Amino acid sequence: MTVRVLVADDQAMIRNGLRRIIESHPGLTVVAEAADGVEAVEAARRLRPDVCLVDIRMPRLDGLEVTRLLAGPGVADPLRVVVVTTFDLDEYVYGALRGGAVGFVLKDAGPALLIEAVLSAHAGDALISPAVTLRLLRHLTAAAPGRAPANPLSERETEVTRAVARGRTNQEAADELFISVSTVKGHMSAIQAKLGLRNRVEVAAWAWEHGLMD
Incomplete structure (x- = not known):
């Protein structure tokens, strides 16, 4: 079965490079x-690709x-979106996460990670570049000091959550x-149900926001 991908980026050279990597x-x-962004939304709604690879910074709609x-809360039939970002745009990634993105990949992460992110998204999983995970989510922790509400997870579920939050x-x-x-997958399903979250990306953000990480 072939995974159908939409590539959205305002730079033709980047789009061509992403196409070559994906189709390799x-x-x-x-x-x-x-x-x-407008072209991306129109094409995605028309073609219903399996995965949308979307740049953060684009004209008309970012x-x-x-x-x-395409993937946010309230969308009747959400698509799977993987966001492409760079280190100096990390502050925007949290917004994409809350908007429903299921993956984050740095533009310089390399072909293997890009392909893995697309395949993970298609499989219903999520992939965050480890560099993005640590840099972004530690920032979230620093931005919300002292938040440590009661943890509704079991000890093993907490261990799985911490592992996911480390990428x-x-x-x-x-x-x-x-x-x-x-067993990990079973725990992840239980964690998402308890926390009311949709995927491991949101679980990772929850862990860092709520003081589970060092």
Whole structure:
């Protein structure tokens, strides 16, 4: 089965580069490109790609608004959006997360991580570049000092949440905690249900915001 991808970036050179990377994987194909946010939303709604790869900074509508319109709360049939960002734009990523993004990839992260992010999004999972996880979510912790409400999670669920907040994959979390991947997935489902969150990206943000991390 081929995963259909939309690429939205205002720079033609970046779009071409992303297309080449994506289509180097035999299971991925780019079905549309967009040079601005309005084009991205129109193409995504028309074509219903499996994954939308969206730049943060675009004309007419920026990536935050595109994400909200395609994947945000209240969208009847949300699409899966992976946001592309750079270090100096980290402050915008939290807005994209709240808008429904299921992944964050730095533009200089390399082809392998980009492909992994697209495949993870298509599989219903989420991937955050570890550098973004630590840099962004530590910033969130510093911005909200003293927030430490009662933790509704069990001890094991808390351990899984901390692993996710450090950017660990399900396999890496399983290896660290000496449990199976299926057990990690079961805990993640329970964590999301308890916290009322939609994916591991929101779980990671919750952990850092609410004082679970060092």
